[in-house]
Amino acid sequence: MSEELIAPCGMNCRICSGYLAFQHDVKSKGIRMPYCIGCRPRDKKCAFLKKRCALLLSGKVKYCYECSDYPCERLSHIDKRYRRYFRMSMIENLEFIKNNGINQFLEKEEKRWKCPECGAIICCHNGICFSCELEKLRNKKKLYRWED
Numbered sequence: 001m002s003e004e005l006i007a008p009c010g011m012n013c014r015i016c017s018g019y020l021a022f023q024h025d026v027k028s029k030g031i032r033m034p035y036c037i038g039c040r041p042r043d044k045k046c047a048f049l050k051k052r053c054a055l056l057l058s059g060k061v062k063y064c065y066e067c068s069d070y071p072c073e074r075l076s077h078i079d080k081r082y083r084r085y086f087r088m089s090m091i092e093n094l095e096f097i098k099n100n101g102i103n104q105f106l107e108k109e110e111k112r113w114k115c116p117e118c119g120a121i122i123c124c125h126n127g128i129c130f131s132c133e134l135e136k137l138r139n140k141k142k143l144y145r146w147e148d
């Protein structure tokens, strides 16, 4: 886990399917998925928030909780979706970072998303370990949903 991979919105890019697909180079293993190197490393307009937020665009806030509008409607919207489908919450992450610091957050995330089989990181978008469960990923009908 690394600080550079925690996005301003509180998303941990390390557990995102786009990052994991890139990290494990799943295309070379016959799985077609979009690659992403992480929100901050990419430094582009985040599909969800950055391109619509002047403060994020200009780099005036590092994390969304620094904003006077926090949690804004867009953040609340994506947070709701992630709570419902992807078993995590940006706002919960941001609150934890605000109260406990980034290092404790990174430690907690490491434990939370660790694959019990191989120790790699599990994807929050589908619950699959891109290291030891590639077959499951390859045969998955809905790539961006958990099975249970």
Ligand SMILES: [Zn+2]
Binding pocket: 115, 116, 117, 118, 119, 120, 129, 130, 131, 132, 133
């Ligand atoms: Zn694994």
